[in-house]
Amino acid sequence: xxGLGGAPQVTSQQKIQAAEAELDMVTGMFNSxxxxxxxxxxxxxxxxxxxxxxxxxxxxxxxxKYFETNVQVGENMQKLGQSGSFMGRQ
Amino acid sequence: MSxxxxxxxxxxxxxxxxxxxxxxxKxxxxxxKxxxxxxKxxxxxAKKSWSNxxxxxxxxxxxxxxxxxxxxxxxxLATIGGGIYYDRHQQKKIREKYTEQVKxxxxxxxxxxxxxRKVTVxxxxxxxxxxxxxxxxxxxxxxxxxxxxxxxxxVYTEGRQGEIRSQIADRIREIRRKALEDHKKKEExxxxxxxxxxxxxxFKEDVPNVFxxxxxxxxxxxxxxHDLYSPTNVLGLYxxxxxxxxxRDDETDVxxxxxxxxxxxxxxxxxxxxxxxxxxxxxDKPEEKIEEVxxxxxxxxxxxxETKQEVEIDDFGLKDExxxxxxxxxxxxxxxxxxxxxxxxxxxxxxxxxxxxxxNVPVMFEQPLYVYPIxxxxxxxxxxxxxxxxxxxxxxxxxxxxETLAIVYGKSRPFEYKDNFLAKEEELNWPKKWVxxxxxxESEWVQEVEIDNRIADRLRVFExxx
Numbered sequence: 243x244x245g246l247g248g249a250p251q252v253t254s255q256q257k258i259q260a261a262e263a264e265l266d267m268v269t270g271m272f273n274s275x276x277x278x279x280x281x282x283x284x285x286x287x288x289x290x291x292x293x294x295x296x297x298x299x300x301x302x303x304x305x306x307k308y309f310e311t312n313v314q315v316g317e318n319m320q321k322l323g324q325s326g327s328f329m330g331r332q
Numbered sequence: 333m334s335x336x337x338x339x340x341x342x343x344x345x346x347x348x349x350x351x352x353x354x355x356x357x358k359x360x361x362x363x364x365k366x367x368x369x370x371x372k373x374x375x376x377x378a379k380k381s382w383s384n385x386x387x388x389x390x391x392x393x394x395x396x397x398x399x400x401x402x403x404x405x406x407x408x409l410a411t412i413g414g415g416i417y418y419d420r421h422q423q424k425k426i427r428e429k430y431t432e433q434v435k436x437x438x439x440x441x442x443x444x445x446x447x448x449r450k451v452t453v454x455x456x457x458x459x460x461x462x463x464x465x466x467x468x469x470x471x472x473x474x475x476x477x478x479x480x481x482x483x484x485x486x487v488y489t490e491g492r493q494g495e496i497r498s499q500i501a502d503r504i505r506e507i508r509r510k511a512l513e514d515h516k517k518k519e520e521x522x523x524x525x526x527x528x529x530x531x532x533x534x535f536k537e538d539v540p541n542v543f544x545x546x547x548x549x550x551x552x553x554x555x556x557x558h559d560l561y562s563p564t565n566v567l568g569l570y571x572x573x574x575x576x577x578x579x580r581d582d583e584t585d586v587x588x589x590x591x592x593x594x595x596x597x598x599x600x601x602x603x604x605x606x607x608x609x610x611x612x613x614x615x616d617k618p619e620e621k622i623e624e625v626x627x628x629x630x631x632x633x634x635x636x637x638e639t640k641q642e643v644e645i646d647d648f649g650l651k652d653e654x655x656x657x658x659x660x661x662x663x664x665x666x667x668x669x670x671x672x673x674x675x676x677x678x679x680x681x682x683x684x685x686x687x688x689x690x691x692n693v694p695v696m697f698e699q700p701l702y703v704y705p706i707x708x709x710x711x712x713x714x715x716x717x718x719x720x721x722x723x724x725x726x727x728x729x730x731x732x733x734x735e736t737l738a739i740v741y742g743k744s745r746p747f748e749y750k751d752n753f754l755a756k757e758e759e760l761n762w763p764k765k766w767v768x769x770x771x772x773x774e775s776e777w778v779q780e781v782e783i784d785n786r787i788a789d790r791l792r793v794f795e796x797x798x
Contacts, residue, residue: 295482296438299448303484 271312279304415723422726423472430733431480434740438482445576450484451591451739452696454496456599457648458708458758459766459777463489466595466706473732474593474704481740485593493647493775494662496599497606500696501666504610504678507687507695511680512615582693588742589694591794592701597758598777600703605665605776607697608787612675613667647766647775665776672784683790700744700792704732705758714761738796747791752781754793 283300284293293301381396388394398406442448455470457463467489478485490496527533582589594600667675681687687695707728709718721728738744770778783791 292441295440295442295448298442299482299484
């Protein structure tokens with residue numbers, strides 16, 4: 243992930259670990275996305291059982307914005323990792 | 333009354349020694365003023381003030397009206413401040429009134445497979461000004477209504493003249509290219525099908541194959557993973573559920589689909605010329621134009637240095653100049669305005685029907701449009717009007733917000749000739765020097781809007797019918 247430290251030999255153990263980390267990351271991202279977009283878009287009075295048009299639109303935008311940001315942050319991190327200046331490493 | 337006057341005397345008594353103490357130094361400096369001073373002090377009336385022993389005991393000094401100058405200062409401040417506050421307050425009320433009105437549209441119960449209507453907003457900065465001005469206009473008066481009515485919007489802005497035009501033209505050309513490809517593909521498929529059914533194929537391929545098949549097996553072919561399955565196939569979820577097929581609100585009713593909002597007369601001009609360039613111009617960039625330019629520059633080599641300098645003057649104010657890398661120039665239009673009449677209208681597209689994109693939404697030029705003039709005044713002679721407008725912004729708010737209702741409700745009518753002059757009033761306030769510069773550069777902003785009849789027939793304009 244993030245292109246940090248390319249391991250020369252990858253055993254199956256490492257592969258599984260990497261897959262687990264990936265899954266954790268995806269799950270974490272999904273959870274925080276649900277939490278944030280819920281906090282932002284859904285009306286807390288819960289007057290309606292279904293989502294209203296306003297909420298639906300807000301959710302659409304929220305999710306797409308979240309993914310876009312995520313991709314951009316990921317790309318930047320990757321760049322940082324490749325240049326080797328991440329976390330003060332020169 | 334007697335109580336009121338009492339505190340005055342000690343105050344004036346305390347004031348006198350101070351002035352007397354100051355006198356000797358002044359006497360030394362300016363003996364001529366000495367004669368004037370006593371009369372002035374005598375003419376000064378005792379200040380009206382009010383106090384109370386209880387207040388005095390608490391350490392609150394006497395209460396009196398401030399001096400004349402302070403009164404002027406405070407009243408001017410209060411008038412200006414009050415004016416701004418009142419105007420803001422009224423603007424807020426107006427905004428709330430209209431958002432309340434359209435809020436009902438946003439409260440509709442929505443199933444998750446529906447996608448709301450989407451309008452496209454083109455924002456261009458007013459001449460010689462920052463983009464922020466136009467953005468503010470949009471943010472203040474248009475956006476609140478769109479949000480309240482749950483209408484999605486895409487905003488396109490430009491920093492340089494022609495960006496909106498070239499983008500729109502590109503998009504339309506893309507649609508045309510795709511239509512051309514689809515058409516070709518269909519023809520090829522039809523030919524292939526006809527061939528597979530024909531006798532020639534039967535004798536040429538099928539008969540020999542029957543003998544061949546027994547001998548050799550088909551070789552293994554590598555197929556791209558994406559052709560075999562998509563991510564949705566891998567997700568177990570879709571083994572149980574049918575994947576959602578989104579339904580767009582824009583698909584259903586052709587009359588009220590989407591919408592184009594142009595903020596500023598310039599944005600409108602660019603939109604119109606972009607659509608015409610896309611529909612009437614060639615699909616690929618014409619080559620001759622570059623040669624023409626070259627010849628011109630050779631002829632007028634003396635002028636070229638001058639023109640270069642002029643080009644460097646920006647049409648709009650740019651926020652952060654300096655270390656920004658130089659951008660590519662905005663591409664020239666593929667077709668000139670004078671050639672519109674003789675050009676063929678997009679032969680790739682079937683113009684007898686409503687043209688739709690891959691999402692089944694009618695494309696840009698099938699959607700109704702609306703133009704907002706930007707109320708921007710320049711020049712010292714306009715300052716009084718500017719100040720007046722600043723304190724009566726609520727009028728603009730009322731006008732613009734009520735106009736937006738037509739967009740929100742999707743009320744539109746066919747394009748008419750008078751719509752060439754939408755937001756024309758804005759041009760009256762364009763700086764004259766800028767317009768002159770534009771004429772020299774042949775900028776599209778200073779040219780009149782001319783819409784080819786074939787395209788004008790397709791356009792629609794939002795208008796509130798009463």
